[in-house]
Amino acid sequence: MTQYLFSVVHDYVNNPPIADPVADAAMYERVGAFNESIKDQIVFMGGLHAPDAATTCNIANGEAIATDGPYTESKEIIGGLWVIEAATHDEAVELGKRASEACGGMVEVRPFQGV
Amino acid sequence: MVGKCPTEGNDMTQYLLTVHHDYNKPANDADLEAYGDVAKFNETITDVQVFGGGLEAPHTATVVANRDGQIVMTDGPYLETKESVGGFWIIDVPDLDAALEIAGRATTACKAPVEVRPFESE
Numbered sequence: 178m179t180q181y182l183f184s185v186v187h188d189y190v191n192n193p194p195i196a197d198p199v200a201d202a203a204m205y206e207r208v209g210a211f212n213e214s215i216k217d218q219i220v221f222m223g224g225l226h227a228p229d230a231a232t233t234c235n236i237a238n239g240e241a242i243a244t245d246g247p248y249t250e251s252k253e254i255i256g257g258l259w260v261i262e263a264a265t266h267d268e269a270v271e272l273g274k275r276a277s278e279a280c281g282g283m284v285e286v287r288p289f290q291g292v
Numbered sequence: 293m294v295g296k297c298p299t300e301g302n303d304m305t306q307y308l309l310t311v312h313h314d315y316n317k318p319a320n321d322a323d324l325e326a327y328g329d330v331a332k333f334n335e336t337i338t339d340v341q342v343f344g345g346g347l348e349a350p351h352t353a354t355v356v357a358n359r360d361g362q363i364v365m366t367d368g369p370y371l372e373t374k375e376s377v378g379g380f381w382i383i384d385v386p387d388l389d390a391a392l393e394i395a396g397r398a399t400t401a402c403k404a405p406v407e408v409r410p411f412e413s414e
Contacts, residue, residue, distance in 0.1 A: 182347060184377075186355075186370050221343045221382060223411040225308060231409040232388065234395040241396030248312050248407040251371070258308075260343060266354070273356040274363045285370045287353040289345040289379075 178262040180220060180289040181269040185282050187256030189227060204281055211279035215261065215272060224257035256282070260289075304384045306342060306411040307391040311404050313378025315350060326403045333401035337383065337394060346379035378404065382411075 212219060231247040247254065259276060263269035266288065273286040334344060350369040357364050369376060381398065385391050391408050399406040 180345060182345075184370075223306060223308075223382075226410045226412055228409070231407050232392060232395075233405055233407045234392065234399045235405045236399055236403070241399050243392050243396070243408075247409070248310070248405050249373075249375075253370075260345070270354050270356065270365060273354065274365075277356045277358050277363060281358065283355060283357040283370060285353050285355050287350070287369070288348045290348055 178264055179266075179269075179291065181261055181263055181266075181273075182285075182287045182289065183259040183261060183273055183276050184255045184285045184287070185257045185276075185280050186253050186285060187282055188253045189256070190252045193227075204279075207279040207281075211275055215275075218261045218263065218272070220260040220262060222257070222259040225255065228254050253283075304386055305388075305391075305413070306382055306384050307388075308407075308409045308411065309381040309383060309391070309395050309398055310407045310409070311378045311380060311398075311402050312375045312407065313404055314375050315378075316374045322403060326401065329401040329403075333397055336397070337381070340383045340385050340394070342382040342384050344379075344381040347377060350376045 212222060228247040231245075233244045233246065233248045234241055235244070236242075257280075261269065261272060263272060266286075269286050269288070273284045277284040334341070350372075353367075353369040355366045355368070355370045357366070383391060383394060385394065388408070388410070391410075395406045395408045
């Protein structure tokens with residue numbers, strides 16, 4: 178089995194979180210049902226706080242420094258992720274389609290390196 | 293690579309530590325040093341690590357999008373950028389300070405910027 182990252186690409190500019198609680202509740206319900214249906218293949222899943230909650234660490238003059246905010250400022254940014262196990266890339270993409278339908282957003286499917 | 297289920301019922305918060313890798317830079321000796329340093333760093337965070345993994349290069353990605361009710365697939369990453377996520381850790385720690393302390397050591401080990409972002413609680 179190979180592990181795959183499903184990144185949910187979220188448009189925080191046009192779709193701020195909690196803009197539409199009813200739509201959000203329906204989405205959480207769909208995601209919950211999707212999760213339940215593939216629970217044996219889920220290694221991790223979670224939704225992230227908005228990008229403004231991010232801090233970036235980097236090395237400057239040999240020392241680690243922290244800066245408020247995300248590393249890249251873009252309109253669309255990862256809003257949450259799944260790590261799932263699948264036998265093939267095709268299977269992962271099939272699950273990615275269902276993940277996209279469940280969360281109503283774009284999902285990028287990318288394999289992890291083998292160990 | 294070891295995955296643990298999210299912990300519940302405590303005051304811990306899960307943080308995503310994303311490594312931003314410059315894929316335009318040719319592989320060099322510093323990369324080998326980074327691999328060794330990351331392996332050593334990983335040994336120090338086993339008690340707080342929920343997940344950790346390195347990703348295959350961005351060109352291996354497939355994007356799945358829902359356009360007007362139609363699922364459309366595209367080969368390649370969503371964003372074609374010089375720097376892309378190379379891997380990440382998920383850690384479970386009491387607060388942001390604890391996450392930043394670990395991220396400081398992570399960026400030192402992997403020699404790349406590390407972005408720290410909290411997960412929403414369940």
